[in-house]
Amino acid sequence: MAEPIIVADHVSFAYEDDGPLAVRDVSLSIERGSFHAILGQNGSGKSTLAKLINGLYLPTEGHVTVCGMDTQDDDKTWEIRRRAGMVFQNPDNQLVATIVREDVAFGLENIGVPTEEMPARIDKALKDVGMLDFADRAPHLLSGGQKQRVAIAGVLAMAPEAIIFDESTAMLDPQGRREVMQAVKRLNKEQGITVLWITHYMEEAVECDQAHVMYHGQIVLSGTPREIFSDVKRILPYRLDAPPMARLAEQLRAKGMPLAKGILTVDEMAKEVARLCK
Amino acid sequence: MALNNITLGQYYPADSVVHRMDPRVKILLLVAIIVAVFLAGNLLAFAPIILFLVIVTKLSKVPVRMMVKGLKPLRLILILTFILNLFFLQGETVLLDLGFAQIKRESLILAVHYSLRLILLVLFSSLLTLTTPPITLTDGLERLLSPLRVIHFPAHEMAMMMSIALRFIPTLMEEADKIMKAQTARGADFESGNLIARAKAMVPLLVPLFVSAFRRAGDLAMAMEARCYHGGEGRTRLRVLKCERRDYIACAVVALLIAAVVLTGKLY
Amino acid sequence: MQVTLEQVTHTYQEGSPFQAVAIRDVSLTIREGEFLALIGHTGCGKSTLAQHINGLLKPTSGRVLLDGQDIHQKGFDKREVRRKVGLVFQYPEHQLFEETVAKDVGFGPKNLGLSDAEIKERVAEALRKVGLDEPGFTEKSPFELSGGQMRRVAMAGVLAMRPQILVLDEPAAGLDPQSREDMLQLISGLHQQGSTVVMISHSMDDVARFATRAVVMEHGTIAMEGTPQEIFRQAERLEQMGLDVPSVCKLGMKLREMGLNCPEDIFREEQALPALLALWKEGKCHGA
Numbered sequence: 001m002a003e004p005i006i007v008a009d010h011v012s013f014a015y016e017d018d019g020p021l022a023v024r025d026v027s028l029s030i031e032r033g034s035f036h037a038i039l040g041q042n043g044s045g046k047s048t049l050a051k052l053i054n055g056l057y058l059p060t061e062g063h064v065t066v067c068g069m070d071t072q073d074d075d076k077t078w079e080i081r082r083r084a085g086m087v088f089q090n091p092d093n094q095l096v097a098t099i100v101r102e103d104v105a106f107g108l109e110n111i112g113v114p115t116e117e118m119p120a121r122i123d124k125a126l127k128d129v130g131m132l133d134f135a136d137r138a139p140h141l142l143s144g145g146q147k148q149r150v151a152i153a154g155v156l157a158m159a160p161e162a163i164i165f166d167e168s169t170a171m172l173d174p175q176g177r178r179e180v181m182q183a184v185k186r187l188n189k190e191q192g193i194t195v196l197w198i199t200h201y202m203e204e205a206v207e208c209d210q211a212h213v214m215y216h217g218q219i220v221l222s223g224t225p226r227e228i229f230s231d232v233k234r235i236l237p238y239r240l241d242a243p244p245m246a247r248l249a250e251q252l253r254a255k256g257m258p259l260a261k262g263i264l265t266v267d268e269m270a271k272e273v274a275r276l277c278k
Numbered sequence: 279m280a281l282n283n284i285t286l287g288q289y290y291p292a293d294s295v296v297h298r299m300d301p302r303v304k305i306l307l308l309v310a311i312i313v314a315v316f317l318a319g320n321l322l323a324f325a326p327i328i329l330f331l332v333i334v335t336k337l338s339k340v341p342v343r344m345m346v347k348g349l350k351p352l353r354l355i356l357i358l359t360f361i362l363n364l365f366f367l368q369g370e371t372v373l374l375d376l377g378f379a380q381i382k383r384e385s386l387i388l389a390v391h392y393s394l395r396l397i398l399l400v401l402f403s404s405l406l407t408l409t410t411p412p413i414t415l416t417d418g419l420e421r422l423l424s425p426l427r428v429i430h431f432p433a434h435e436m437a438m439m440m441s442i443a444l445r446f447i448p449t450l451m452e453e454a455d456k457i458m459k460a461q462t463a464r465g466a467d468f469e470s471g472n473l474i475a476r477a478k479a480m481v482p483l484l485v486p487l488f489v490s491a492f493r494r495a496g497d498l499a500m501a502m503e504a505r506c507y508h509g510g511e512g513r514t515r516l517r518v519l520k521c522e523r524r525d526y527i528a529c530a531v532v533a534l535l536i537a538a539v540v541l542t543g544k545l546y
Numbered sequence: 547m548q549v550t551l552e553q554v555t556h557t558y559q560e561g562s563p564f565q566a567v568a569i570r571d572v573s574l575t576i577r578e579g580e581f582l583a584l585i586g587h588t589g590c591g592k593s594t595l596a597q598h599i600n601g602l603l604k605p606t607s608g609r610v611l612l613d614g615q616d617i618h619q620k621g622f623d624k625r626e627v628r629r630k631v632g633l634v635f636q637y638p639e640h641q642l643f644e645e646t647v648a649k650d651v652g653f654g655p656k657n658l659g660l661s662d663a664e665i666k667e668r669v670a671e672a673l674r675k676v677g678l679d680e681p682g683f684t685e686k687s688p689f690e691l692s693g694g695q696m697r698r699v700a701m702a703g704v705l706a707m708r709p710q711i712l713v714l715d716e717p718a719a720g721l722d723p724q725s726r727e728d729m730l731q732l733i734s735g736l737h738q739q740g741s742t743v744v745m746i747s748h749s750m751d752d753v754a755r756f757a758t759r760a761v762v763m764e765h766g767t768i769a770m771e772g773t774p775q776e777i778f779r780q781a782e783r784l785e786q787m788g789l790d791v792p793s794v795c796k797l798g799m800k801l802r803e804m805g806l807n808c809p810e811d812i813f814r815e816e817q818a819l820p821a822l823l824a825l826w827k828e829g830k831c832h833g834a
Contacts, residue, residue: 041722042693054504078506086504093497098413098445105516110506118516140448143588154505170720173588173748174790200722241723244751244793244815251819257826266793270800273822277806277829453640459602460641463633464703465625465657482653485643489689 005162005194006030006053006084011062013052022048024217030196032161035188037197037205040214041239046198049214050166053196054086067161082111085155089167091147100150101135107158125157129183145176149183156187162194169199202229202243206264213238230262245269288348290408295524296338297409301418303525307532308406314536315398319543321387324394326538331401340408348404349397356393363389416440421519434510442498450491457486547613547630547710549599550575554608556594568594569766576711576744581737583753584746585789586763592746595763596713599744600631629658632709636716638700639693647699648684654707672702676732694725711742718752730756754778754792754813762789778813794818
């Protein structure tokens, strides 16, 4: 197994002193190059956890380490944020500049990248998310999916090792969601960027390496998506929605149809039905 | 959707030598020209300035009607300046006796002088904003003001504020349009009634708009921090402003212009 | 009561260089008591269409009729349309503005000029309909509620107008699975109680579950129209348009491709269950 890039060690967090814990004793280890998903209903603490990793919040108890640096070490804050970038939920509220190219430059300017280096890095980042043709457009004229891809390019230009996506598809239409998902998967596969994908959409988590379910501030389930989602009964208490095929398989099994375990996708279901019916 | 294409400021996109000039130089030259306009001691001294304006406008490829549009909001002030000066300034040579008032030669000349001065100031300023995108203008201002950092003048912060405002104006306009429609759907009436009724009717629009603006500001601050923003210190820039030959030429021309203005003022 | 759109075209910023046609020559009747789903990509014109139903937007050409009367003709009281057709925008919680839930929900009835007693009654009724009728709730600030609650309060604000037609622009957008399901059940309940519902949705599974009729829009015109059954039977065409189809539909297509005798018109989970069981039993007999 590869070395861990993000480690949360018994992390708890409360927004106010003596307030309720938003994150409760969470331990997590994410290997370099992997694709992890965190699922949970609203208010389950998943977004808070994301912000703890990036050093936007500091743990009340426990430690978060990113690339071996503790987020509580003041001197390392900017280095941590550069190495573990973050893309947020609302596409409108994270772009700063009036022109796409300049927005991608924003992070580079902040970390003091020499001017001569910038254009090449910006173009490459925009190309990697398929937005190079839009480099000179105004962000407010782009679609939601396009804006999110610009936001990703802004992080990408800073050459991060990991990117945390905090419900980055929640406000997009299906097409925008597909665009963003494809871009992210490609970055993970081709460039080996570690991805932490926070969502409440089950279908987006189906293809990740490891999934974690959060409920009331705690990680209550961890495992491969197949282990977690194919067992409808296990996830229902956490107010999550099982993938439609897993749900259907469950009902068919209840009626005596001997379907194999672990069905998540339409293809898997079709194969299994065909096997039994032919 | 309806407000998506709103144009910001009054930038007129075109590819011209004036557009390409360094914004810092443009701002400084505007200041110099304003000085020249005030230095003009008589009507004749305006001649070189007007000539200069005509040439620069031509070079900038900005249509004349766009320039004139800039004067429109000032119509009333212009007319007032002209009339007040015409009737209330002292003079000796009576040109026209209307009975209740007299128009004198000296006051006519001064009225024309003051009006012309105002018109020129507005036209030159318009030329700057018409040929410079707001964001570039902000950039230029930031760099011109940055030496003032030693006296703790927040040049970078002001520029950042401007640029964020520019970025969010269309977003908030769109939002305002949507909220207005939603409240109209609930029977709100933004159009009729007297002033007080109308002001009150704005509450259902303004409260959600402010709430949203604050929410966006919070989000944005967090996103900026996550992207390592920590003020102007140690920041590099994608765009570097560079003075080129055209900028030096422009400076020389304006210097000559000032000289010409002073000379014509002295000679006559 | 019914609303009819007659050859409606809408052009934004007509006459300016930014002129854009949002919908073109759309004719559609919203029938009393139906649950109509509007489907299509972002920018296909469905939101523009929705805003014509209650007269918020005026057609550039064409007419909008409420029970046969042109709502934009002189002398027609637009408030009449706004009262009868309630429009819930996307993310309606962003329009809350009052100090208390009661005042916010009562904003619409107040604009109708109703008496205080009547307003109070309507507020209570609307909050009951959205399932927020616990005592003391009306005096809370709408800004201290959870996201799902805020959305329901905003919806109550429209319901308090007692509309006969309810137009909803992606009512479940951005909600987590549980709140989504609650919201959809709520809308379905309103439909069952007699409201006409027009719902813009991106989720084909939701359309399959709830709609009695669906309209698919593409580039500002109506591309398909019919019952969900008729629409989803043409799953290939939907996919060509880049739209999703319900997952059960996909399964059916796949199985037919594999040579199995799966019926064509299953698009809901509860239809798939008996169909697949039948397939299996049939297969077992043959195998035996």
